Amino acid sequence: MSLTNRQFRLAERPVGLPKESGWNRTEEPVQQPEDGQFLVKVEYISLDPAMRGWMNEGKSYIPPVGIGEVMRALAVGKVVASKHPKFNEGDAVTGAFGVQEYAISNGEGVNRVDASLAPLPIYIGTLGMPGMTAYFGLLEVGEPKEGDTVVVSGAAGAVGTIVGQIAKIKGCRVVGIAGGKEKCDLLVNEFGFDAAIDYKADDVYKGLREHCPKGIDVYFDNVGGDILDAALANLAMGARVVICGAISQYNTTGEVKGPKNYMSLLVNRASMKGMVVMDYTKNFGKAAVEMAGWLSAGKMKSREHVVEGFDQFHDALLMLFRGENTGKLVLKVS
Amino acid sequence: MSLTNRQFRLAERPVGLPKESGWNRTEEPVQQPEDGQFLVKVEYISLDPAMRGWMNEGKSYIPPVGIGEVMRALAVGKVVASKHPKFNEGDAVTGAFGVQEYAISNGEGVNRVDASLAPLPIYIGTLGMPGMTAYFGLLEVGEPKEGDTVVVSGAAGAVGTIVGQIAKIKGCRVVGIAGGKEKCDLLVNEFGFDAAIDYKADDVYKGLREHCPKGIDVYFDNVGGDILDAALANLAMGARVVICGAISQYNTTGEVKGPKNYMSLLVNRASMKGMVVMDYTKNFGKAAVEMAGWLSAGKMKSREHVVEGFDQFHDALLMLFRGENTGKLVLKVS
Numbered sequence: 001m002s003l004t005n006r007q008f009r010l011a012e013r014p015v016g017l018p019k020e021s022g023w024n025r026t027e028e029p030v031q032q033p034e035d036g037q038f039l040v041k042v043e044y045i046s047l048d049p050a051m052r053g054w055m056n057e058g059k060s061y062i063p064p065v066g067i068g069e070v071m072r073a074l075a076v077g078k079v080v081a082s083k084h085p086k087f088n089e090g091d092a093v094t095g096a097f098g099v100q101e102y103a104i105s106n107g108e109g110v111n112r113v114d115a116s117l118a119p120l121p122i123y124i125g126t127l128g129m130p131g132m133t134a135y136f137g138l139l140e141v142g143e144p145k146e147g148d149t150v151v152v153s154g155a156a157g158a159v160g161t162i163v164g165q166i167a168k169i170k171g172c173r174v175v176g177i178a179g180g181k182e183k184c185d186l187l188v189n190e191f192g193f194d195a196a197i198d199y200k201a202d203d204v205y206k207g208l209r210e211h212c213p214k215g216i217d218v219y220f221d222n223v224g225g226d227i228l229d230a231a232l233a234n235l236a237m238g239a240r241v242v243i244c245g246a247i248s249q250y251n252t253t254g255e256v257k258g259p260k261n262y263m264s265l266l267v268n269r270a271s272m273k274g275m276v277v278m279d280y281t282k283n284f285g286k287a288a289v290e291m292a293g294w295l296s297a298g299k300m301k302s303r304e305h306v307v308e309g310f311d312q313f314h315d316a317l318l319m320l321f322r323g324e325n326t327g328k329l330v331l332k333v334s
Numbered sequence: 335m336s337l338t339n340r341q342f343r344l345a346e347r348p349v350g351l352p353k354e355s356g357w358n359r360t361e362e363p364v365q366q367p368e369d370g371q372f373l374v375k376v377e378y379i380s381l382d383p384a385m386r387g388w389m390n391e392g393k394s395y396i397p398p399v400g401i402g403e404v405m406r407a408l409a410v411g412k413v414v415a416s417k418h419p420k421f422n423e424g425d426a427v428t429g430a431f432g433v434q435e436y437a438i439s440n441g442e443g444v445n446r447v448d449a450s451l452a453p454l455p456i457y458i459g460t461l462g463m464p465g466m467t468a469y470f471g472l473l474e475v476g477e478p479k480e481g482d483t484v485v486v487s488g489a490a491g492a493v494g495t496i497v498g499q500i501a502k503i504k505g506c507r508v509v510g511i512a513g514g515k516e517k518c519d520l521l522v523n524e525f526g527f528d529a530a531i532d533y534k535a536d537d538v539y540k541g542l543r544e545h546c547p548k549g550i551d552v553y554f555d556n557v558g559g560d561i562l563d564a565a566l567a568n569l570a571m572g573a574r575v576v577i578c579g580a581i582s583q584y585n586t587t588g589e590v591k592g593p594k595n596y597m598s599l600l601v602n603r604a605s606m607k608g609m610v611v612m613d614y615t616k617n618f619g620k621a622a623v624e625m626a627g628w629l630s631a632g633k634m635k636s637r638e639h640v641v642e643g644f645d646q647f648h649d650a651l652l653m654l655f656r657g658e659n660t661g662k663l664v665l666k667v668s
Contacts, residue, residue, distance in 0.1 A: 059601070060601050245600075246597055249597075256594040257594065258591065258592030258596055260591065260592035261592070262593060262596070263558075263577070263590070265577050265606060265608035266395070266578070266610060267395045267610075269607075269609065269610060270607070270608055272596070272599060272605065272606045272607075273603075274598075274600030274603055274604055274605075275603065279603060
C-alpha cells in the first residue's frame with residue numbers, strides 16, 4: 001500500500017478573504033496506524049464559517065491552526081485500517097480529520113455513525129456540528145416559547161435552516177433573513193418559514209417591522225453587522241439575542257462593526273448571549289436522537305450543498321463568505 | 335399666597351450636548367392643591383444622565399418629555415399644602431416633580447421619606463433611583479458571586495460608587511474606571527475599591543488586564559463607547575455585562591459607537607443584558623432598608639455633589655456629561 005495523502009496546509013494567516021496562495025498543498029504517503037490508532041479515508045469535508053476564525057492568530061474559543069499545519073475541518077469518512085480496539089475497518093466515523101484525504105486518529109473526538117440510516121453528509125450537517133449548534137443555541141440560549149417570534153439570519157445556511165425548523169416545531173412564528181429571492185422562496189416553501197427577508201433586495205429593518213409586528217422575541221444571529229443592528233432595533237420586551245456567528249465581519253480588514261443599536265437591550269430589558277456548541281457535547285447524543293426523529297417523521301428537512309473534488313476546497317470555502325451555498329456546504333473528496 | 339413657581343421647560347430637542355437656548359424658562363403663580371392633591375416645595379432636584387435620553391424623540395423605556403413641558407426630573411421636597419388624605423403638610427417626599435420650584439401632585443409615584451434619618455439628598459441618591467439602579471443592576475442582573483472580579487465604569491458617579499461598594503460587601507474584587515486622579519484616589523481611599531483606572535490618563539484595556547488578571551466576571555457599564563470595548567476584551571468565561579447606561583454616547587451627533595468587541599460574548603460564553611430600574615419598584619422598599627442598614631453600619635458611604643441655586647440647572651446638568659461630579663449630583667433649589 002503506497003497511497004498518497006493530499007492535504008491543504010495553512011501557509012499564512014489571511015488578511016481579509018482567504019487567498020489561494022495562503023494554502024500550501026502537500027502530498028505525503030498515507031501513514032499506517034500504530035497500536036491504538038486507525039486510518040480514516042475521508043469522504044466528505046465540512047465547510048464552516050467558523051473555519052475562518054480558526055485561521056486567525058490570537059485567543060478564541062479554540063487555539064488557531066498553526067502555520068504549516070493541515071487545515072482543521074470536521075469530516076466524515078470510513079475506517080480503512082485499524083489497530084484500535086473500538087474502531088473497525090468499515091466503520092463510518094466523524095471527527096476533526098482536517099482538509100486531507102486520509103487521517104490517522106486515536107479515536108479522541110471521533111464518533112461512529114450509521115451509514116445505513118442517513119447519507120454520510122448529514123452527519124456533518126443536520127446531525128453534526130451545525131445541527132447541534134442550531135439545537136442548543138436556539139433551545140438552551142434562545143429559550144423560545146410557543147407563540148414567540150423567532151428571527152434567524154444566515155437563514156438558508158446549515159445552521160439557519162435548522163434553527164428555523166426547530167422553532168417551527170416548537171410552535172413559534174419564524175422569519176428568516178437570507179440573500180436572494182431563490183433562498184427566500186426556499187425558506188418559505190421548502191422549510192416552512194412564515195416569512196423570509198431578502199437582505200440583498202429589501203430593507204431588513206422595514207422587513208422585520210412588517211413581519212414581526214409584535215417585535216422579535218428570539219433573534220439567532222449568524223451574521224453580525226447591519227443585519228444584527230436591524231434586529232436589535234426590532235426587539236420585543238425581554239428578547240433573547242443568541243450570538244452564534246458574525247460571518248459578515250470575518251473577512252473585514254478594518255474594524256469589526258459593533259452593533260450600534262445595542263442600547264435596545266436596555267430599552268427592551270433584553271439579553272445578548274454568546275454560545276459555542278462544544279459546551280454541549282455531553283448532550284449531543286440525546287439531541288441527535290431527537291433530530292433524527294424529526295427527520296424521519298418528515299418534520300424536518302436536511303439539505304446539503306455538495307461540491308465535488310478535493311481540489312475545490314479553496315473555492316468551496318469562499319462560497320460560504322459569498323453566500324453561495326444553500327443548506328450545509330460539504331466537499332466531496334473523490 | 336401669590337408665590338411664583340419658576341420652571342425649566344424643554345424648548346427644543348437637543349442635537350448633541352444640550353444648549354442653554356434649548357430651555358424655555360417660565361414663571362407662573364404657584365397653584366393651590368385641589369381635592370386629592372398636594373403642593374410640594376422642591377428642595378433638591380436630581381440630575382441624572384438618563385435625563386438626556388428623555389429629551390430625545392422616539393421609542394424608549396419611557397415617553398420623551400414633550401416640547402413645552404416642564405423638564406422631567408426626580409426631586410425631593412416638603413409638602414407645603416395638602417388636600418390629599420395620605421400626605422400632610424410638612425411631609426418630606428420624593429417624586430418626579432420636574433425642574434421647577436413647586437409641584438402639584440396626586441400622590442402617584444410619590445414616596446414619603448424620613449428627613450430625620452438622613453439628609454434629604456440621600457433620598458434621591460443612594461436611597462433613591464441611582465442607589466436602586468446600582469442595587470438591582472448589580473445583584474439581579476450582574477449576579478456577582480463571592481470572589482468574583484467586578485468592574486464598574488462611571489465609577490465615581492452616583493450609581494458607580496454604590497455598585498462598587500455593594501460588590502465589596504458581597505466579597506468581590508472591585509475595580510472602578512473613572513476620569514482623573516482625584517476620582518480614582520477617592521474610589522480606592524474613600525469607597526474601598528481594590529483598584530481604579532483613570533481613563534483620561536491610562537490605557538483602559540491594559541489597566542483592566544493588570545487589575546483583573548483572571549478576567550472580569552461582572553462588568554457594570556454606565557458609559558459605553560471605547561471603555562465598554564476594553565471591558566469586553568477582558569471578560570472571564572461566563573461573564574455578565576450589565577448595560578445600565580452609555581453616557582459617552584448620549585450627546586453624539588454621529589452614529590452611536592457599537593461595541594466592536596461584542597464577539598467576546600461568544601468566545602467567553604458571556605451575556606450582555608440591559609436593565610431599567612423601574613422594573614424593580616416592587617422591591618425598592620426592601621432594598622432601601624438593606625442599603626440604609628449598610629449606611630448606618632458604616633459599610634457604605636453616600637456622597638452627594640450639591641450645586642446651589644435653581645438657576646444653575648443647565649450648567650449643573652452639563653457637569654454630568656463633562657464628568658465633573660463625584661457621587662450623586664443634585665441641584666439645591668434655594
